[in-house]
Amino acid sequence: MTVDSGRDPSTADDLGGTAPHRPHRVGAVGAAHRRHVQRIAIADFVILVTAVVASEYLWLGTDADTIEPQFGIGYTKFGVLLAFVWWFGLRLGATRSRNVLGSSDEYQRIVRVTVTTFGVLAIIALLLELNLSRGYLAVAFPLGLVGLLFSRRTWRKVRERQFSRGQNVKRVLVVGLPESANEIAGWFTRHAHAGLDVTGVWRPGGHAGLEGLRIGERFIPAISGAESLQSALKLAAADMVVVSSTDELGHHGLRDLTWDLEAAGIDLMLSPNLVAVAGSRISMRTVAGMPFVHVKKPQYAEAGNWPKLVFDRIGAAVILLLASPVFLVTALCVKLTSPGPIFYRQERVGRNGDPFPMIKFRSMRENADAELRELLEAQGTADAPLFKVEDDPRITKIGQIIRRYSIDELPQLINVLRGEMSLVGPRPQREGEVALYRHSDWRRLRVRPGMTGLWQVSGRSNLTWEEAIQLDMHYVENWSLMGDLQILARTLKAVLAKDGAV
Structure with a gap:
């Protein structure tokens, strides 16, 4: 579960009147992410235009633009229009959103948007009896889809290399009980390509029992002297909070934490402590107005x-x-x-x-x-x-x-x-x-x-x-x-x- 702030972190109010972290760094990380999304969007459009133009000449030849479908425009203009609709569908399908990029859901959404786009086009062509070449569409579909998937894979590798070098990573404060907090901190540290750099672990209420975590040659400090979240955020210089266990926060404390972090422009993630469970088996389910994490049965059968x-x-x-x-x-x-x-x-x-x-x-x-x-x-x-x-x-x-x-x-x-x-x-x-x-x-x-x-x-x-x-x-x-x-x-x-x- 992720809560993203829609506000500009550089102008956001701080927690409790105290600057919880370095705002300019959050702005820098956010700006780097926006540039990354813009580059992906440009690459998507170039790939789609290339795919439809290439399919035009591969299937219809050099005289393709002289063939006019019934709606009165040539295939080149129609191809550019198709590429734009396809590209806009990727935007509506949230394939470039913060929480989708880099996840397995990214590829699934691209496939879903592509199938939907061509399905709707086929229905419109059938209802309006448009004179569209089926072979042209049959070539454009796989060319564009394969191009998109390959491009996204390449961008993902580029991003992971940046993260592995420590560039544009988010600093994370892990909040929770000792055992679960250490497990989450260790997981993020061992998977540096995820772009989350754990800079501190903190137990609410200043309780004892949470020690620092040593992974290889690196030591992640336990923020034991901080009585409040504001102080812990300062010491960790955090851009994100990951709550590994909600027992000590409670429902009301978690709700207040959501509002406070939104005001400061800090992302919040809640860990269900299901490290070994695939994302395809996890879904959110609301029962009597209360959200629960639903875990499907093991798939060995x-x-x-x-x-x-x-x-x-x-x-x-x-x-x-x-x-x-x-x-x-x-x-x-x-x-x-x-x-x-x-x-x-x-x-x-x-x-x-x-x-x-x-x-x-x-x-x-x-x-x-x-x-x-x-x-x-x-x-x-x-x-x-x-x-x-x-x-x-x-x-x-x-x-x-x-x-x-x-x-x-x-x-x-x-x-x-x-x-x-x-x-x-x-x-x-x-x-x-x-x-x-x-x-x-x-x-x-x-x-x-x-x-x-x-x-x-x-x-x-x-x-x-x-x-x-x-x-x-x-x-x-x-x-x-x-x-x-x-x-x-x-x-x-x-x-x-x-x-x-x-």
Whole structure:
């Protein structure tokens, strides 16, 4: 939940007659954001005009402007008008608003506005019997949509790089009880690309118990000497307040805080303390005039239903067909370069704890499993999860190559076709690793393990055990088919970058 001020912060009244922070800095951050929005708006218009003009010449040729639709203007003028209506629809759809830019909702709104614009145009053309070229519109639609999405992605990366360098970031005062305040402060600090720089944590009423937070080499001070919010805002030089828990403020205190911060031009955000819950599962719901955060049920049941099964098997068949030359060449190289079978089968734990033989191209010398315990004991990790050997001497020369590009995992497509695995899912683990699960970790076995997943696109073998489990749990609880497509796209990027490959 975010409360934005519509007033100019440079002229806003302060809290309680005392300047709560440096107003000129809020103005500077606000001005930088406005410039960013203006650049996006200009880029949107240029892309849309380019898309409609390009579709005109691609479909209708150089004589397109001599063809007049029934409403009496040429296609060039009509295209510019369409681009303006499309661009204005992006404005009405709030695709460039402060709370939408940088969120997953930004792309969804762009798609929604685009579909609505062309849907309304199609209805108008049908009712008025306008002589519009369907092919022209069919070309303009994907050109403009892809251009918009690519542009917004580029602007997002530019903004994140600025934030990571400490440019135009908002200074944040986190308000709440010790545990929740420290968790929120740590989250923002570890995700610097969000553009929120925590400069202090404060507990209302001057209560004790809130200590500073150290993350890496950085220390975020606890503002313990401030008896009022005004003093805490001064000390933190804050542009935004994030309330991590409302227990000590109460309903009336929170309402007063909203009005006070609005008068000072300071944004307010309330954290529902749902860090591991995807935004698609969260919505606001009003009951008897009181707002509540509604959290949808975990999505692990949907991850086992027929849409994902159909997607997995069709996708696996297509990939296997396209990759068949690589598959055959790799099989030949493995057979000719070292003694032993082409494929390596290892028992892994699948959905609901059922074991299955996971298939890979053999990348190690024959009988390598017999040496694992000795190697793990030698490096002191025999009792640790994620049974990985550093600088593993068992890997063959061809094995190093196929592992670098994850080619050794291609035979797992056979597991997918057999229904034992999915294209995307939690990391398939061994029985010894499953034995180390805590009680809640067993929930990751509610879905089929995947050839790739959040664990792979977020660092692959560079992740710790706790991080890998956390990512798998996030996937299980927040599954969506669109999320699977995004992970597959990120996997291709990770493989090409060879990031964390083993």
